[in-house]
Amino acid sequence: MEPRDLSMHSVYRAGRGIEEVARELGLDPDELIKLSSNENSLGPSPKAVDAIRDVAEDVHYYPKSSHTDLIAKLADRWGVSDEQIWLANGGDGALDYLSRALLEPGQAVLVPDPDFTYHGMSAKYHHGRVETFELSKAEDFHQSPERVLDAYDGHRIVYLTSPHNPTGSEVTIDEVEQIAEETDEQTLVVVDEAYEAFTERASKIDLVRERDDVALLHSFSKAYGLAGIRLGYAITPEEWGDAYARVNTPFAASEIACRAGLAALDDEAFLEETIETARWGREYLRENLEAETWESGGNFVLVEVGDASAVADACQREGVIVRDCTSFGLPECIRVTTGTRSETRQAVETINEVLADVQR
Numbered sequence: 223m224e225p226r227d228l229s230m231h232s233v234y235r236a237g238r239g240i241e242e243v244a245r246e247l248g249l250d251p252d253e254l255i256k257l258s259s260n261e262n263s264l265g266p267s268p269k270a271v272d273a274i275r276d277v278a279e280d281v282h283y284y285p286k287s288s289h290t291d292l293i294a295k296l297a298d299r300w301g302v303s304d305e306q307i308w309l310a311n312g313g314d315g316a317l318d319y320l321s322r323a324l325l326e327p328g329q330a331v332l333v334p335d336p337d338f339t340y341h342g343m344s345a346k347y348h349h350g351r352v353e354t355f356e357l358s359k360a361e362d363f364h365q366s367p368e369r370v371l372d373a374y375d376g377h378r379i380v381y382l383t384s385p386h387n388p389t390g391s392e393v394t395i396d397e398v399e400q401i402a403e404e405t406d407e408q409t410l411v412v413v414d415e416a417y418e419a420f421t422e423r424a425s426k427i428d429l430v431r432e433r434d435d436v437a438l439l440h441s442f443s444k445a446y447g448l449a450g451i452r453l454g455y456a457i458t459p460e461e462w463g464d465a466y467a468r469v470n471t472p473f474a475a476s477e478i479a480c481r482a483g484l485a486a487l488d489d490e491a492f493l494e495e496t497i498e499t500a501r502w503g504r505e506y507l508r509e510n511l512e513a514e515t516w517e518s519g520g521n522f523v524l525v526e527v528g529d530a531s532a533v534a535d536a537c538q539r540e541g542v543i544v545r546d547c548t549s550f551g552l553p554e555c556i557r558v559t560t561g562t563r564s565e566t567r568q569a570v571e572t573i574n575e576v577l578a579d580v581q582r
Contacts, residue, residue, distance in 0.1 A: 262445070503566045
């Protein structure tokens with residue numbers, strides 16, 4: 223007895239955790255700073271933490287009202303109908319719902335390269351094919367309409383990310399609209415806005431309201447600090463929003479996740495502090511790292527360091543965990559998440575010292 227042939231499937235390489243690195247290096251976990259997974263350096267939303275505690279004794283019930291309440295609250299916030307909110311077990315779950323709803327076996331999706339791996343992984347899991355459009359370092363990794371449309375050949379889904387992971391680049395509303403206009407009417411353009419809270423650009427939500435071929439992806443993991451409970455959602459065109467009921471995994475968004483999400487949406491002070499800290503951090507990184515960096519709209523900065531694996535390993539030994547971007551196809555780059563102000567300053571000092579040692 224064997225599983226089906228999975229040799230064509232990628233493995234998602236998550237950033238290493240504090241406990242894992244501490245055990246390997248024989249360090250005290252409290253002495254490590256993790257800036258490798260674009261998590262919220264301030265922790266989770268305090269209101270969400272209170273909600274999690276309050277609901278702990280009721281988790282023997284399936285989520286029902288909390289699920290519908292969260293959908294309604296998100297729909298009101300974004301100015302769309304309830305049917306357009308596809309709540310899921312993280313943004314990854316929302317990607318799976320889109321693949322289930324749109325892909326026939328053998329149909330292709332178009333993703334950037336480099337890219338967040340799961341866009342393509344989800345398509346493959348659902349028997350789709352993955353093709354790429356290349357992002358150029360010389361063009362600051364811009365997901366330009368020209369690059370997308372040159373590679374486009376009737377793909378069922380075109381994925382964009384704004385801000386883009388791991389580079390931080392962004393696309394404009396006009397660029398997304400141009401891509402949607404110049405692709406087939408049966409092509410869905412999906413804009414992953416997991417890092418949307420940190421950018422100073424507007425969300426692409428108006429395109430979802432106006433068109434039937436653009437969808438967005440959002441997450442509670444980053445801005446609200448709820449990565450550990452897995453909560454995300456897609457915002458889909460109104461014309462086919464009812465497909466959610468046919469592809470939704472029952473109760474995929476848990477009672478704890480839904481209650482935490484409802485509370486987090488009301489935690490405006492925390493969100494404001496999170497955004498302010500991230501925007502300060504990315505500018506501090508760019509201004510003070512003694513290496514080439516790229517402008518970023520997210521809570522992270524891409525840094526060119528030469529040998530990413532060697533630099534990331536050296537930084538870990540000094541207590542700062544950063545992301546080696548070799549798995550993204552960028553073996554010369556690391557990605558550094560913005561931390562608290564003190565963590566970001568320490569990261570800059572450590573990375574600069576490591577780079578100086580490498581250059582000697």
